[in-house]
Amino acid sequence: MKFFPFRSDASHAFCSGVLQKLSDMDEHEWDALVSDDNFYNSYRWLRGLEHSLGATDVLSVHGSAGLVAACTLWEGDQSPGMFFLPDCMAGVPGPWQEGFLWLGGRRNTHNEIPCIQGRRRHQALAELGRCALEYAQQRGYAGFVMPYMPYQAAVEFAYAVGGVVVLHSAQASLEVPDTGLAGMMESWRAHDRNQTKSEIAAFRRMGSRVEWGVPDELDDSVAADLITQNRSRYGGMQDREWVQGILAGQRKSGVSYFGAAAVSKRDEDITALAIFYRFGATLHLRYFGANYSLDLNDYRYFVLCYYEPLNYAAANGLTKLRLSTSALRAKVNRGAKIEPQALVVKCADEQQICHSEAKRHNHRMLREYQDEFPGHLSWDWELVGSHQNPTN
Amino acid sequence: MSKNNAGQFNELATLYEDTAHWPFRKEIEIPSVLQAIGDVEGLSVLDFGCGTGMYSRWLKQRGAGRVVGYDPTKGMLNYARRRAEKESPGISFVTRLSPDLIGQFDLVLAVHVLQYASSGPELQDMCADMVGLLRPGGRLLTLPIHPSYDSRRSYYERYGLRLSADDLQKPYVDGGGVRIRLCKNGKQGSVFASYWSAASLERALGQGGLRSLKWRELDAPECAALGQAPKELHAYLQKPHSIIIEGVRARDPQ
Numbered sequence A: 001m002k003f004f005p006f007r008s009d010a011s012h013a014f015c016s017g018v019l020q021k022l023s024d025m026d027e028h029e030w031d032a033l034v035s036d037d038n039f040y041n042s043y044r045w046l047r048g049l050e051h052s053l054g055a056t057d058v059l060s061v062h063g064s065a066g067l068v069a070a071c072t073l074w075e076g077d078q079s080p081g082m083f084f085l086p087d088c089m090a091g092v093p094g095p096w097q098e099g100f101l102w103l104g105g106r107r108n109t110h111n112e113i114p115c116i117q118g119r120r121r122h123q124a125l126a127e128l129g130r131c132a133l134e135y136a137q138q139r140g141y142a143g144f145v146m147p148y149m150p151y152q153a154a155v156e157f158a159y160a161v162g163g164v165v166v167l168h169s170a171q172a173s174l175e176v177p178d179t180g181l182a183g184m185m186e187s188w189r190a191h192d193r194n195q196t197k198s199e200i201a202a203f204r205r206m207g208s209r210v211e212w213g214v215p216d217e218l219d220d221s222v223a224a225d226l227i228t229q230n231r232s233r234y235g236g237m238q239d240r241e242w243v244q245g246i247l248a249g250q251r252k253s254g255v256s257y258f259g260a261a262a263v264s265k266r267d268e269d270i271t272a273l274a275i276f277y278r279f280g281a282t283l284h285l286r287y288f289g290a291n292y293s294l295d296l297n298d299y300r301y302f303v304l305c306y307y308e309p310l311n312y313a314a315a316n317g318l319t320k321l322r323l324s325t326s327a328l329r330a331k332v333n334r335g336a337k338i339e340p341q342a343l344v345v346k347c348a349d350e351q352q353i354c355h356s357e358a359k360r361h362n363h364r365m366l367r368e369y370q371d372e373f374p375g376h377l378s379w380d381w382e383l384v385g386s387h388q389n390p391t392n
Numbered sequence B: 001m002s003k004n005n006a007g008q009f010n011e012l013a014t015l016y017e018d019t020a021h022w023p024f025r026k027e028i029e030i031p032s033v034l035q036a037i038g039d040v041e042g043l044s045v046l047d048f049g050c051g052t053g054m055y056s057r058w059l060k061q062r063g064a065g066r067v068v069g070y071d072p073t074k075g076m077l078n079y080a081r082r083r084a085e086k087e088s089p090g091i092s093f094v095t096r097l098s099p100d101l102i103g104q105f106d107l108v109l110a111v112h113v114l115q116y117a118s119s120g121p122e123l124q125d126m127c128a129d130m131v132g133l134l135r136p137g138g139r140l141l142t143l144p145i146h147p148s149y150d151s152r153r154s155y156y157e158r159y160g161l162r163l164s165a166d167d168l169q170k171p172y173v174d175g176g177g178v179r180i181r182l183c184k185n186g187k188q189g190s191v192f193a194s195y196w197s198a199a200s201l202e203r204a205l206g207q208g209g210l211r212s213l214k215w216r217e218l219d220a221p222e223c224a225a226l227g228q229a230p231k232e233l234h235a236y237l238q239k240p241h242s243i244i245i246e247g248v249r250a251r252d253p254q
C-alpha cells in the first residue's frame, strides 16, 4: 500500500481512456455508478455478454478518486431489427446506413450511462461523449449512438455531449402495489378485471401451475429451446446454441444470482418459462419461452409475465416491474404504463443531422402514442411534449 | 437538516470503501467499533451516514435483524446498494429519514458523520436525529473527529490521511473548518469537515436525549497491549484521529 504523495488540490481534471475488456475494471467501482434502473449496464450483466459473445472495448473516465463514467461499446446489428440504425432512425433523414459506434451493452433495451451523481456529473458525461466521438472518428465511424435510453436520461446525455435526442421506442412498466396482483386489479375497470380472472382460471383449468425458482436450477438447453421457439415465432434470428451460450455466460458472470424464473408446468412437463432479474427495487422481465408444439390456449404468457410476477415482486419488496418494448397494447390492457425511449446520436459531421427534423419526428411519435395509448403514458411524455415546442 | 456537506462524497465511494483495508481502519477503528458494539444478533440497527454500507453489511452478516443504511449522498448509496445486494441482501438503504423510522432502533451507529455538521444548530439537529431514531433504552455509537487529534498536517499522512485545520494556529475552535484528505496509490479525494470540541459534542448529544455518555479511545483489540501493536500503528494509536462516544436514549420522557 502506498499512501504518498498527497498532490495539490488542482488535480481535479478527468482522465479518459479505452480498455480492451470489462474485466480490467473493478466490479464494485463500476457498479457504484449504476443506478437502480440501469441493470443492463451493471457489471455482471455486461460480463455475462463478454463471456458469451467476446470482449468489447470499454470507455472510461477517471477523476482523482476513481471512476466517474464508463460504458461498453459495440457496433449494433447489420441487419434489420431492433438494433439496426436505419430502423431505429426511420423517419429522420441522416447517414444511418453508415457505421456508427454504439454505446451501452449489446442488445440492451434499457440504457443509461454509468456515471457519478452530483456536481460533476454533467462534466463527466461530457468527457465520456468527447472520448466516444474521438474513438469513433479514429476508427472511421460516422458518429456514435446510445439507444433505448429513458427520455430524461437521453436529454441529459445529449445536453452534455451536444447530441440529438430521437425517440425510437417505448417500454412498458408496472408500479407494483404492496398487495401485488390483487391490488393492481382493484384499480382496473370491471371488464379488465374479469378478463384477467378468466385467463388465470383458464390456465388452471388446463392443469397448468407455476413454480418459481432460480435460473441456476434450470437446464439451460431446455430453457434455450423454449426461448428460441418464442423468438423465432416473432422473427428472432438467434438459434438455440446462441441463447444457450448467453445463459451459460450469465451463469459464469454471476448475474444469474439476481435471476428468478417462473416456470409453468403441466404434470412434470415444462410448458413455458419467464426469466426475470431483481435489481434495486425493480424486477426486469428479460426472456419468455414456450413449447409451442403443445397447442395450449392457457394464457401462460400473461400468467408468467404479468400476473405471477406482480405477486412475486410484492412479496420480495420490489416496487416496479419492467416489461420490455414489445406487445405494448397487451401490456397496457393489463395495467402497464408506457415510457418513452430515446436514442442520443452525435455525428462526427454536425451537419448530417437536422435538429428540427428530429424534433418534428419526436413530436409525431408523441402524437401517435397519445392517440394510441391515451391515459397509459408515463409522466415523462409531458417532457417530450414541452421539449418539442419550438420555443424551447 | 442541511446536507450541504454530503454532496462532496459523490465521487468518493470507491476510495472511501477502500479505506476499510487501510491499517488505521482495518487494525484499529473497525475492530474497536465492532468490539464496542458487541453482539448484534436480532438487533434492529440504523447506520447513520452509512456511506458505502461497509458497517451495514457487516452488521447484517453477523445476524442483525432489521438493518437500515441512511445516507443523503446518492453516489455513496449507489455503491452501498449494489454491493449489499450481492453480499448481504436484506438491508434497506434510504436517502432520507422518514417519520416511520423514529424510535425504531436498538442501535444507531454513526461513524465519521458528526464532523459534517457545519454549524452548531446543524450539529444539534444531527444529534437529535440520531437519538430520535432509537427506541427508549437503545444505544448510539458515534465517532467524531477526536477533540484532541494531532493538528500537525503531516501527522497522519503515513496512514493515507491528512487533516488540515483552516486555521493552523487555532485548530481546536468549535465549528472550525478541517480539510480531510485521503490518498492511496495516487488516488486521492478530499472533503471539508468541522471540528467539534468534547463539550459541544456532549451538549448536542445530551440535548438530543442521550444519557450515560461514555468516551472510548480507539485501540487495537487484537493486540493484548498497545505495545504489541505493529510498530507502524504506534503513532496513530498515540493520537487517533477519531474516538468512540457511546450513550443510551433516555427511557423517561424529556
Ligand SMILES: C[S@@+](CC[C@H](N)C(=O)[O-])C[C@H]1O[C@@H](n2cnc3c(N)ncnc32)[C@H](O)[C@@H]1O
Binding pocket: B001, B002, B003, B005, B006, B007, B009, B016, B048, B049, B050, B051, B052, B053, B054, B055, B070, B071, B072, B073, B076, B110, B111, B112, B113, B116, B117, B126
Ligand atoms: C466519511 S463517510 C463515512 C461512511 C461510513 N459511516 C463509514 O464509516 O464507512 C461520511 C458519510 O456521511 C454522510 N453525511 C454527510 N453529511 C451528512 C448528514 N448531514 N447526515 C447524514 N449523513 C451525512 C456522507 O454522505 C458520507 O457518506
